[in-house]
Amino acid sequence: MARRPAQAEPLHAARLSEAELRVGIARLNKRVVALEGFDPNTVQNQFDDPGIEALKASIADALDRTFGNNTVERRRYRNAAEFDTGPINMYQDTSIQEVRHAVKASRDRNLALLKQAVSSLEEQLEELGTDAGDRAGNNDEVARSPSRKIFVVHGHDDGARETVARFIERIGFEAIILHEQANRGRTVIEKVEAHGDVGFAVVLLTPDDVGGQSAEALNQRARQNVILELGYFIGLLTRERVCALRKGDVEIPSDFAGVVYQTFDEGGGWKTALARELQDVGYDVDWNKVMR
Known part of the structure; x- marks a missing residue:
């Protein structure tokens, strides 16, 4: 007797908590930064290009961990982890120009999809905050003060890092410098997640590297990891923080x-x-200490 084909598990909407939304936004923003830094002109092969394969795996992993399996959202954004590398020609190799053109089009599409995913999560987070605020108002709850912990993201300029960190501590906050935290084999993101109550980040953009469109037009730049972490914190904390x-x-x-x-x-x-930036987002600032 013939068996009926197994029915696919129906899709369901991802239900994310506030913490999961924040981490998901930061995670996807990191892939956005990686895509924006990917140059299609570096592609040398139509198939199995290492850079493309790494991006595909990284984006797919981020989508899986953010939305989970068998969700409407994972299906909606699945193409963000795919790259077209041009037509397959049976009689001659596809030119590298065609390959790169197709890769660029895919990169632009993937960026648009990931940015839309981030926008959707940000909107959900905003709506969640509004609902929570309404509930708090109805219950006459006292709003909780923001954490006094501040992340300090830095490059190679140790003097600037120390100056900023000690100023933060002098005015009554706790400076969290990632390199001073115990490593325990953790990634930067895992270290950040271990301090989930941090409410603000200061990112030091110091001239540690150079780069540009050509060797004749080089500019001073911050280290790439600092730029990536800037994007991460924008997603995690919002631009205002x-x-x-x-x-x-x-x-x-x-x-x-x-x-x-x-x-x-x-x-x-x-x-x-x-x-002033700290005060604008709700922190109590002792201006006597600031002006000391």
């Missing part, structure tokens, strides 16, 4: 519109600017 301190003529990333950039000047004007 991230302050980037720019030292010298370091190039400003164009991908992070809306982030507050302050000049890390020798005169110390950045201290007042940072304190």
Whole structure:
């Protein structure tokens, strides 16, 4: 007797908590940054290109961990982990120009899908916050004060890092410097998640690297890991809770519109600017300590 084919498990909507939404936004934003940094002109082969394969695996993993299996959202954004590498020609090799053109089109599509996924999660998070605020108002609950912990993200400039961290501590906050945290084999993101109550991040953009469109037009840049972590914290905390301190003529990333950039000047004007940003998002700031 013939057996009926097994029916596919029906799809369901992903139900994410506030913490899961925040982590998911940060995770997908990291893949957005990776895609934006991927240059299709580096592709050398139509099939099994290492850079493309690594991106596909990374994006698929991020979608799996964010939305789970058999969810409407995982199905909706599945194409973000796929790359077209051009037509298959039976009689001659596809030109590398055709391959790169197809890869670029795929990259642009994948970026659009991932950004839409992030936007959707941000909207859910906003709605969740509104609902929670309404419930709190109805119950006459007292709003909880934000954590006094602040992440400090930095490059190779140890002096700038120490100056910022000690100022943060002087005005009554706790500076969390990732490299000072016990490693225990954890990734940066795992270290961040271990401090889930941190409510603000200061990112130091110091001129540690150089780069540009050509050897004749090189600009001073922050380290790549600092830029990636900037994107991560924007997704995790929102733009209002991230302050980037720019030292010298370091190039400003164009991908992070809306982030507050302050000049890390020798005169110390950045201290007042940072304190004002903290106050604007709800922190109590002792201005006597700031001006000391």
